[in-house]
Amino acid sequence: DAGVIQSPRHEVTEMGQEVTLRCKPISGHDYLFWYRQTMMRGLELLIYFNNNVPIDDSGMPEDRFSAKMPNASFSTLKIQPSEPRDSAVYFCASSFSGRRTNIQYFGAGTRLSVL
């Protein structure tokens, strides 16, 4: 398996622009997670889905952030409009519920810079 695939790997944009991050989870996994990592706050959970349905979005910072999962093999995280404080590394992870605990497998991340 190719693992969790994220695109793009790097994104540089200007304040006010729309940014869309993409994620393809591991085939057969039924959970998908979006995280943000910064030096100041570490790794924070933004939102997670189970069977394509959002379960917990309490970590989404504000209305500028939205996430969708139209099918089991694709998810997007959108920021509109983007701000410099959104600069961070965004990770997607997926897991399979058929175990005692859900081991989350992470993608390589998207490094976002908002100028």
Add this chain to the structure above:
Amino acid sequence: EDQVTQSPEALRLQEGESSSLNCSYTVSGLRGLFWYRQDPGKGPEFLFTLYSAGEEKEKERLKATLTKKESFLHITAPKPEDSATYLCAVQEETSGSRLTFGEGTQLTVNP
């Protein structure tokens, strides 16, 4: 609220010098404790899951242990390739699939 505290923040070792990393946690009921390794520019890589106090798991030079309040990641005779940031995370019984991560310990092993 779940809390996870890792110490030290950074650790520098000589090759072959064994040591331990600490992860202290506060949860209402632990479903699982996870250790991940993260290399620069990459996503966290899963190492271990521990479920109950007294449990131990080993992989090469790494051994993870768990008590009711903390977990240790013991590194025996480390090599430079063990240099990375080690992250601890907890999953609480009533928090669904949410993981709460600590800030990590940045380990450097010098040759």
